[in-house]
Amino acid sequence: MCDPVFPYSKKRISTSYHCRRVGKLLQTNPNERAVIYHRGGQGAVRDDTDVEVDFRQESYFFYLSGVEHPGFHILVDLYNDTIYLIPPTVPDTEILWKGEPDTAKELLEIYDADKVIAEADVPALLQVLCPQVVYVLDTVDTSIIKAAGIHECQLDKVCLRVAMDESRLIKFPWEIEHIRYAAQISSHAHMALMQRAQAGQPESYCEALFRWVCARNGMPRQCYIPIIASGSRAATLHYTRNDKTLPEGEHAMLLVDAGGERFCYGSDVTRTFPISGRFSSEAKTIYEIVLKMQETILSQLKPGAMWAGLHNLGVYILCQELIRIGILVGGTHEELLHLGLPRAFYFHGTGHSVGLDVHDVGGRTAGVLTNSYHERKIQSQMLISRPLKKNMVLTVEPGLYFNPTSIAMWTQKPGYAKYFNMDMINKYMPVGGVRIEDTVVLTEDGYDNLTIAPKTVNDIEALMACRAQSYMDSMP
Amino acid sequence: MCDPVFPYSKKRISTSYHCRRVGKLLQTNPNERAVIYHRGGQGAVRDDTDVEVDFRQESYFFYLSGVEHPGFHILVDLYNDTIYLIPPTVPDTEILWKGEPDTAKELLEIYDADKVIAEADVPALLQVLCPQVVYVLDTVDTSIIKAAGIHECQLDKVCLRVAMDESRLIKFPWEIEHIRYAAQISSHAHMALMQRAQAGQPESYCEALFRWVCARNGMPRQCYIPIIASGSRAATLHYTRNDKTLPEGEHAMLLVDAGGERFCYGSDVTRTFPISGRFSSEAKTIYEIVLKMQETILSQLKPGAMWAGLHNLGVYILCQELIRIGILVGGTHEELLHLGLPRAFYFHGTGHSVGLDVHDVGGRTAGVLTNSYHERKIQSQMLISRPLKKNMVLTVEPGLYFNPTSIAMWTQKPGYAKYFNMDMINKYMPVGGVRIEDTVVLTEDGYDNLTIAPKTVNDIEALMACRAQSYMDSMP
Incomplete structure (x- = not known):
């Protein structure tokens, strides 16, 4: 049996192009301060056990971010054309068990985002961006942006899915x-x-x-x-x-x-x-x-x-x-x-x-x-x-x-x-x-x-x- | 490369012994009409797609039933020492897509239960059994037995887990x-x-x-x-x-x-x-x-x-x-x-x-x-x-x-x-x-x-x- 070949190292997927096309399809008023928020899948355990189940990223999130790991968020500032990736917060005690998370520098090498910010910095960022509208999927958990001061009336829960479905088709x-x-x-x-x-x-x-x-x-x-x-x-x-x-x-x-x-x-x-x-x-x-x-x-x-x-x-x-x-x-x-x-x-x-x-x-x-x-x-x-x-x-x-x-x-x-x-x-x-x-x-x-x-x-x-x-x- | 050997056909697991041991550990009064009810895992799709995820049976249900497929229920009549297996109801239109379900006769050959009854017959069965107490896990969905007339006050949500944990240990x-x-x-x-x-x-x-x-x-x-x-x-x-x-x-x-x-x-x-x-x-x-x-x-x-x-x-x-x-x-x-x-x-x-x-x-x-x-x-x-x-x-x-x-x-x-x-x-x-x-x-x-x-x-x-x-x- 010959030795296996391993031709499958991952190249960065140009997801910034995906974000831009979705932004364009949203037909946002160029003077409007609009952002997209989405949250990736979370790790899960089976039934009431501690057995982790294999994780597979939620597809819309993968489309925007290219991230295959659980617990991430993304914010796309359409007004300033800036993509923020938000990795999960890992407590020290988990590092012994799961290892050191990727650093911000590593994340920016692996993924096509502009900036990496901590979950804790989301409120400050949203205060600066001060969005008039936040595009989200109707199914997404918006607790982190709501805790950061975004009101229900600022959310658009309809247009993002239509735009992403359209974008993903081609x-x-x-x-x-x-x-x-x-x-x-x-x-x-x-x-x-x-x-x-x-x-x-x-x-x-x-x-x-x-x-x-x-x-x-x-x-x-x-x-x-x-x-x-x-x-x-x-x-x-x-x-x-x-x-x-x-x-x-x-x-x-x-x-x-x-x-x-x-x-x-x-x-x-x-x-x-x-x-x-x-x-x-x-x-x-x-x-x-x-x-x-x-x-x-x-x-x-x-x-x-x-x-x-x-x-x-x-x-x-x-x-x-x-x-x-x-x-x-x-x-x-x-x-x-x-x-x-x-x-x-x-x-x-x-x-x-x-x-x-x-x-x-x-x-x-x-x-x-x-x-x-x-x-x-x-x-x-x-x-x-x-x-x-x-x-x-x-x-x-x-x-x-x-x-x-x-x-x-x-x-x-x-x-x-x-x-x-x-x-x-x-x-x-x-x-x-x-x-x-x-x-x-x-x-x-x-x-x-x-x-x-x-x-x-x-x-x-x-x-x-x-x-x-x-x-x-x-x-x- | 020699041909593979396939030594792994499934023999029926003697789950009736599991049920009986759990029944004994529950220390039910022998004059009390007591039953165990449990519901197996259900099939699921990933996120908001139609992609089915690999199914793995919930462990307590497998212990009682030996069933690896989704959608089943089990009723163990401790008073009469009878195990009822309840397969999922499959609509005709699904048969084209998923195939004929196992017949009752086939199920009784594969699994160590006494009787197979349809979901629709659960109310009539419970009327006959007329249980004074129904042992369930605190995490289980009891809608099918509640719809069949079992009241919250008949449920014991504590003892079953303790008895099953004890039983499963040995x-x-x-x-x-x-x-x-x-x-x-x-x-x-x-x-x-x-x-x-x-x-x-x-x-x-x-x-x-x-x-x-x-x-x-x-x-x-x-x-x-x-x-x-x-x-x-x-x-x-x-x-x-x-x-x-x-x-x-x-x-x-x-x-x-x-x-x-x-x-x-x-x-x-x-x-x-x-x-x-x-x-x-x-x-x-x-x-x-x-x-x-x-x-x-x-x-x-x-x-x-x-x-x-x-x-x-x-x-x-x-x-x-x-x-x-x-x-x-x-x-x-x-x-x-x-x-x-x-x-x-x-x-x-x-x-x-x-x-x-x-x-x-x-x-x-x-x-x-x-x-x-x-x-x-x-x-x-x-x-x-x-x-x-x-x-x-x-x-x-x-x-x-x-x-x-x-x-x-x-x-x-x-x-x-x-x-x-x-x-x-x-x-x-x-x-x-x-x-x-x-x-x-x-x-x-x-x-x-x-x-x-x-x-x-x-x-x-x-x-x-x-x-x-x-x-x-x-x-x-």
Whole structure:
């Protein structure tokens, strides 16, 4: 095994550009003394124990500051164009336990701020700045600035989120480079799974291997909980239990939806491949339908395109193909499409923005967040409702699933059963499901695919044929 | 690289024995209709996003139920000796996204409960049981039983925690076996680091490797955030940033304090070794003092021993040795010990209970929890204030640190500087710190060490000499 390479030392992220763009989007009156205040995430312990949980910075705060550690605050003086970083106050007794905090000088080398001030100096600073308006998120704890004399009526709790969502939607070059790194290493992790997954392995082993390939390349955190869905579970969109065993069987597939994150910048990649290393005829048929959907959408992807149109294009092709292979019957393409029947096999959106969150902000109505899977589904379909623009980072992720719950929901609708050929559905059922998902960035006249894992049937089978030679031995 | 072995399928944990022991400790009047109610952890999303965070069951709930998934409740009918498991209600729309939940039959195969009932049936059940008292933790959300007609005055919010802390302190055989597995695999992970750590590597790479060795052997979660402290950072007790590089230098050590957990049962293991593979003379001197402290404490470890006495024994030896090597001067052993001077180099407790939490309950006053490092330190010293008993699982973790903050605190006390020979301290300063920590279980007449990683100078150097042959290629 060759020695690992460590190419992942952190370069300072130019967050001052983020702050300035947000400031501009706030359209503040240039004569108004306006500041942005935000507070980063705080460390937490699990339940009522003293076990610290892994910390991950709140994304808006990371966007403004680049700080990955807990307990910081930031003040952006828009009037004087000055960024103040406020580190946590560390009591002496904690230094024995946690070590010396970074000095102000060190912080200014690591982060793109202008000044570092102590928490205790915030009141004096605010007295000098004397802001007429303080932009905050509606969710943030404002106790420190209130204790410093800011009144509720000086707070604007609406505009900051809108401006930041807008700003975060269009990526800066350094943001794209971090996402590119995340997508590339995640692609390597997908390739590692293609070379090492075998029937009889626990899904959790595959998850562990995916995390290790990411972590050894400087991405200790995943952008979301990996989905390691083998066999029939490939038809479950957000299957994250990963507690079953990879099945035998000529049709059995493994769907892996996973992406690491680098300095909070994420990636979102799905590959689906045959556990045996060879696609069965049925698996190949289903797989190539999804690939055709993706390739067609990608061929139309460029600035100015509408996301809803691209989604509908995917559904249009899916409908055509489901008729061709005899699953949808009893009507013309137009009729079946109009009835929405392809949705029985494809019940999620075709993509979404990716950035500091896997379902990134921007294009979503500010504040309308929900934990309901149903609403989340609707949202992701609708996610970007404006013409696409250069430097948006998106996923393109069509799928085709044989999910018994979904099929039952559709065939049980009065009058709908006749459109579904159950013999053909049962023929393809053992394939489970297929999703192919790339993370891409919009360019001047098209897109740049940040994902490099193979996705044609030939390329996947060729890579899987090299399983004897261990991936772990050859990887950088 | 040989194929991985997967020895980690879950056997049902006999949690009904846990429930019964807790019931007995509650000393309920046998004629009283008493029940225990507890609610498990709920899934959560990060900040105001839809990104799910990794779920880890709340420990008390795991103790009663063995359930690792979110959203469950449990009712233990002490009067009729019947355990009811209440799974979360899953809306149809979520099944498409998360998959079919386990059926009642499946749940009863996986978990050691008597009956599975739906959330909706809780009111009817409680009407039948008609409990006179419902034992709950003071921290639990009781909305579901209150909605089912239980009044505040029926709740006992004090006794359950005391009984469960007492019960959890003495481990059942199956608990010991899970902790043994966790400690053994963690030992292998420590050995992997001994064989692969090198100057120039990021500490985060070592953390990633540790997690991978655990995860590939069925332990995807760590019991606590690993401490990967290289060079001078080895003197910082809870250094978890792990963002520096392993230094060169003949004295440079790597202190790794990390342990995986298996089905929520944890382990806590520390090894300290020279990054170069060979102990410098100074490093060997310091290391062997700590090893002597540990061996002496272990030689006295058996049922009936008092933890405070064992801690003092360690400090006694430390004082002797610090005099011997010329660090503490200007007084007799008795005088220097009386002044507490060894605490300048050893400022934490010698061990604590380990189980479902790394600093496990039991021996701690119920309800007295704190996030303050200072108080935590005090607590862990005091952790077990009763005679030790068979089947307690404990750490034994003496240490010796050259922490500038600590040394400054002591030498700056008026009249104390004269006891510290700064030349000798500076001589050993580059060693940073050493901690040796094993997880052990008390037996009838002594202890069984669950930790199998080497810890003598010779054994560590011998293992590190085999670095050329990759650990990854040979491990099971």
